[in-house]
Amino acid sequence: MDLTLSPSEQQFREEVRGWIEANHPGPEPEAGLEEVMAFRREWQQKMHAAGWAGISWPKEYGGRGATMIEQAIFVGEASRLEAPSPANVLGLAMGGPVVIAHGTDAQKQRYLEPILTAEEIWCQGFSEPESGSDLASLKTRAVKDGDEWVVTGQKVWTTFAQYAKWCMLVARTDPDAPKHKGLTYFLMDMELEGVEAKPLVQITGEGEFNEVFIEEARIPDENVIGEVGGGWSVAITTLMNERAGLAFGAIAQVANGLKRLGALAAETRTNGGTAAEDPVIRQRLAQLYIEAETMRLNAYRGLTKTMQSGIPGPEGSLGKWQWADINQRMAELALDIEGAYAPLARGDEHAIAGGAWQYSFLRSRANSIEGGTTDILKNIIAERVLGLPKMR
Amino acid sequence: MYFDLTDEQQAIKATAHEFLAARYKSERIRELAESEHGFEQSDWEEMAGLGWQGLALPEEWSGQGLGIVELAVLFEEMGYALAPSPLFSNTIAGLALAHGGSDDQCERFLRPLAEGKLRGTPALWDAGSPATIGEFTMEARADGDGVVLDGEKVLVMDAAAADFLLVATADGHRHVVESGAPGVTVAPATSIDLTRRLYSVRFEGVRVAPENSLPGSDDEYFPVFHRVCVALAAESTGIAQRTMEMAVEYAKDRQQFGRPIGSYQAVSHRCAQMLLETENARSAVYGAAWAADAEPESLPTAASMAKAYASDAGWRVPDASLQVHGGIGFTWEHDLHFFLKRGKANAAMFGDAKWHRERVADAVLSAAGEPVSA
Incomplete structure (x- = not known):
């Protein structure tokens, strides 16, 4: 057992830290998604030029071929130093790895480089209005017509669809096959005729996500990834990559959040003292620190296990569940600390911390829904880790 | 970075698991609960043949010289098996002697303790006191070249079977008192936990010779306290693991409304919650155990995190x-109640969850402004 980094891992961390500190462009623009995207594109181009975009990708595809621990270090440092997100986060974390795992040589040639350079942004077309947790029930149809597929349907929760060139689209190609078997994975050009993205305004007031309406869009056959009818397993690769890649960034974000929460408690006056002296606040803050530490240590245990077995296990679901829970409770505690000031939001001159916690409180409501609801994660844990019988 | 047990640690775990599973079946635990x-x-x-009494004690005093990680491995298995044994109290006495005793005292008490020939137990909390960690009210009254002890200690583990008590006094010192010494009266206490014996011990004019008072003071015992918290948290983790397994097995077998109850989400999600709490407790315990061995400056907070979390998980699961x-x-x-009771008693011992959370709050709030380690 050794919870420290090896000398070479430590050296890697120093390198990452040094590069981010020297190139950090400062905080993201406060307003305007357009401005934010432009800022993130520029940041990703800088990352790519220095070889930090797609660090998990093999070197032959323009990546860095980093080990899992190096990826964890990179993501952890980037989050700790609050580096901006790259513009093409879904392309880097999901699209590229899927093309590398399931794509043809021609597809690799065509798609990988523009993902790294942020020239082409990717989005994910999985969820539908009637297929959320039950993803395999999705209804978007693709019908073969010559060397094209004619696609009709609707997707939802499509992050940054309005900026995307490519959509990782899962559609039903065989309506008669059992529901997991009749699906195919396509790359859909968002500029095709018949494809329309409309921002979906969420409870924070922003339009981070979109609805995508597809009306007889024609996708060429060469844009199928993997086998026709093999879309489910390709989609699963995407989701596994999403979950494994996010953990260490989320952990560092929580650590930063806790630090801010401690500072908020120390600065907030209440009952003739500060919130940091209030025994109830202290208990809740300590409990969050403890759980954040168990989440961090669980992730390291999981990483050790994955490095031995080669594949991330279903235990990763525990971490996503726990992260959502901690993130929500941090914001809840912050609002309780702010007391009467809790309603004042971004844009109000009296809002505490510029209304950052009000935003977190609202945005974190989605944490237990996005990327697998907590309820579904509990099913996965019950069935795949504990071996309990399936619900049906 | 390698956060898993080594092959040697796995071997200790496997040996302990097998040894304890063979000895502490349900009927046996029940018999021992009724025994003297x-x-x-x-x-x-x-x-003693396996070296458990001296597992984490120095080799120079006949111990195995292993670390707190190995001790945590052993106590996790003790909890899993719900082993009724004075091994925990004896381990505390051993660690206290190793940290606060003179060479002569280690020769006379620690060596035989590590060999399993003498049993020791700490006598800490004073009757009627608020049982605050590290604060004792019994006076060590000077008498010639030694001291005299008067008063009553409560919550003393395994006192009737101990050869000596390590008695804490208000000046922060510990004194070795043989349990048969004149003026010492041991009376059994009634505890909810039937698998760990508690006693109250009266001291009436008990004279301690100078060579039996340990030179160590509070500063020496805090590191002992933190290690003890980790071992006890490990035991609670074992209790959580075992009772989670019992629930999962039962949920697979038990049929209601024509199907196994584990197929209902009200039940399966409860089991998932049990896994989360058990795994969190385990991570906190091994993180702290590793800190005790490799990074002692981070042990106090890590130990409080482990004890706080495992105190809760150890009875909630x-x-x-x-x-x-x-x-x-x-x-x-059904055996479950024995586990619940042990878990609840463990939660209260050596600082409850609330006490340890307060230590964590203190550490993190006083560190506010320092960079967060990734």
Whole structure:
């Protein structure tokens, strides 16, 4: 057992830290998604030029071929130093790895480089209005017509669809096959005729996500990834990559959040003292620190296990569940600390911390829904880790 | 970075698991719960054969010289098996002697303790005191070249079977008092936990010779306290693991409304919660155990995190398991209640969750402004 980094891992961390500190462009623009995207594109181009975009990708595809621990270090440092997100986060974390795992040589040639350079942004077309947790029930149809597929349907929760060139689209190609078997994975050009993205305004007031309406869009056959009818397993690769890649960034974000929460408690006056002296606040803050530490240590245990077995296990679901829970409770505690000031939001001159916690409180409501609801994660844990019988 | 047990640590775990599973079956635990001292001398001797009494004690005093990670491995298995044994109290006395005793005292008390020939136990909390960690009210009254002790200690583990007590006094010192010494009276206490014996011990004009008062003071015992918290948290983790397994097995077998109850989300999600709490407790325990061995400056906070979390998980998981079991879990006939009781008693010992969370709050709030480690 050794919870420290090896000398070479430590050296890697120093390198990452040094590069981010020297190139950090400062905080993201406060307003305007357009401005934010432009800022993130520029940041990703800088990352790519220095070889930090797609660090998990093999070197032959323009990546860095980093080990899992190096990826964890990179993501952890980037989050700790609050580096901006790259513009093409879904392309880097999901699209590229899927093309590398399931794509043809021609597809690799065509798609990988523009993902790294942020020239082409990717989005994910999985969820539908009637297929959320039950993803395999999705209804978007693709019908073969010559060397094209004619696609009709609707997707939802499509992050940054309005900026995307490519959509990782899962559609039903065989309506008669059992529901997991009749699906195919396509790359859909968002500029095709018949494809329309409309921002979906969420409870924070922003339009981070979109609805995508597809009306007889024609996708060429060469844009199928993997086998026709093999879309489910390709989609699963995407989701596994999403979950494994996010953990260490989320952990560092929580650590930063806790630090801010401690500072908020120390600065907030209440009952003739500060919130940091209030025994109830202290208990809740300590409990969050403890759980954040168990989440961090669980992730390291999981990483050790994955490095031995080669594949991330279903235990990763525990971490996503726990992260959502901690993130929500941090914001809840912050609002309780702010007391009467809790309603004042971004844009109000009296809002505490510029209304950052009000935003977190609202945005974190989605944490237990996005990327697998907590309820579904509990099913996965019950069935795949504990071996309990399936619900049906 | 390697956060898993090494092959040697796995071997200790496997040996402990097998040894304890073979000895502490349900009927045996029940027999011992009814017996005079609550454990079996022959088991103690076998444990000595495996070197358990001296596992984390220095080799120079006949210990195995292993670390707190190995100690946590052993105590996780002790909890899993719900082993009724004075091994925990004896380990505390051993660590205290190793940290605060003179060479002469280690020769006379620690060596035989590590070899399993003498049993020791700490006598800490004073009757009627608020039982605050590290604060004792019994005075060590000077008498010639030694001291005299008067008063009553409560919550003393395994006192009737101990050869000596390590008695804490208000000046922060510890004194070795043989349990048969004149003026010492040991009386059994009634605890909810039937698998760990507690006693109250009266001291009436008990004279301690100078060579039996340990030179060490508070500063030496805080590192002992933190290590003890980790071992106890490990035991609670074992209790959580075992009762989670019991719930999962029961949920697979038990049929209601024509299907296994584990297929209902109300039950399966409760089991998932048990896994989360058990795994979190385990991570906190091994993180702290590693800190004790490799990064002692981070031990105080890590130990408080582990003890706080495992205090809660150590009884909540058995409690959730009881709910999954339904009516049968509420019967004396079922073993669950022994685990629940041990878990709840463990939660209260050596600082409850609330006390340890306060330590964590103190550490993190005073560190506010320092960079957060990734």
